[in-house]
Amino acid sequence: MKQIIDQFIADVQQRNQHEPEFMQAVREVAETVIPYIVKHEIYHGKNILMRMAEPERVVSFRVPWIDDTGEIRVNRGYRIEMNSAIGPYKGGLRFHESVNLSVLKFLAFEQVFKNALTTLPMGGGKGGADFNPKGKSDGEVMRFCQSFMTELFRHIGPNRDIPAGDIGVGGREIGYMFGQYKRLKNEFTGVLTGKGISWGGSMIRPEATGYGAVYFANNMLATRSNQLEGKQVVISGSGNVAQYAAEKCIQLGAKVLTLSDSSGYVYDPEGLDVGKMAFVMDLKNNKRDRISAYADTYPNVSFHAGKRPWEVPCDVAFPCATQNELDQKDAKQLAYNGCFCIIEGANMPSTPKAIKVFHKHQMLFAPGKASNAGGVAVSGLEIAQNSLRYSWTREEVDERLQAIMTDIHDSCVTHGKEGDHVNYEKGANIAAFVKVADAMLAQGVV
DSSP states (O other), rough: OOHHHHHOOOHHHHHHOHHHHHHHOOOOOHHHHHHHHHOOTTTTTHHHHHHHHSEEEEEEEEEEOOTTTSEEEEEEEEEEEESSSSSSSSEEEEESSOOOOHHHHHHHHHHHHHHHHSSSOEEEEEEEEEEEOOOHHHHHHHHHHHHHHHGGGGGGGGTTTTEETTTTTTTHHHHHHHHHHHHTTTOOOSSSSOOGGGTTTTTTTTTTHHHHHHHHHHHHHHTTOOSSSTTTTEEESSSHHHHHHHHHHHTTTEEEEEEEEEEEEEEEOOOOOOOHHHHIIIIIEEEEEOOOHHHSSSHHHHHHTTOOOOGGGEEEEEOOTTTBBHHHHHHHHHHHTTTEEEEEOOOSOOOHHHHHHHTTOOOOEHHHHHHHHHHHHHHHHHHHHHHHHHOOOOHHHHHHHHHHHHHHHHHHHHHHEEEEEEEEHHHHHHHHHHHHHHHHHOOOOO
């Protein structure tokens, strides 16, 4: 079996040189899915996983724009349309200087599996640009977004490809891009999700990824007759996902000890509360300041420059910042300090060696394709509401989100049960693969 997996990885590697993030994502899926394929004749010999690892379409384009000084700037934009077997392409747009083909292909590949797990009819895609909106004026961000959409609009549509936000793309950026799309197409359609409530958005869409990760965590803990209430929680990041994961943890009675950004992390031994979360949201969403300001404002809070929060003793950890932020050393530290549950709020935040540590210690480990699917799930609900020209209440959307996260959890358990332990990574990969592969088989070699 190892030889079969290694040969598959070598074949994919040959066609995707110098793309480490993408190859990491493919290997993680291959190691659990290929043994399943070999045991099931319906999939064996059809080269389905190789077809899944090859994007249906890759779009790359120039994005020229003018900054506030009048200088012409040039960035590169992308859209990876990975797989449309079960629905139109769906996945976020990321604006960050680290964006390249490898990063976006890994995210698009993960998105195919994540979207399949939601039970909603959505294929997988991802896009973005090597543009960082931090430090840019509203005018600069608007001009960039308008230029970006002037090319992207040719490749997207409500029945073809429906982008959303991601790192660096929040409500402001979605608004500017939607306005330009509407201007170019002369139509008001649900082509982007994450829109404002007054113009086609869904209730709790901003909260959905963080909330969904916490709902998934509670489902995991319930398998061990446990719950989040009373648990010590460590969270990385301080953006959208981290904020709402923290908020929901607090609502459910957990004690949130940390938040972080690229400059370091803050440790609050008393735990965050509703008032402190309001401060953090204003700090990060409006003032766009560093998380260290939290330590400057509240007593007994310490700031640890250049460090990640995994050294803080906890019961439950939520990596919610970015890919590969939690390595083998961090994983060993978490296990040593008594952490028994890790829920990925970001996309692929744990390195392969870290995941091996989680499995070795039989820790509850939720891979991002399952646990952070809440955001795209509510995006799917936003698409449905746009099609109906109707808006559901906050309670209705939240109820649907909780049901979807429970369904995802149950699928992971069905395919990942190993004696008394559940391998959620294996379960998520196989459950998603089966859904996409069945659709691909039914549609022929296309």
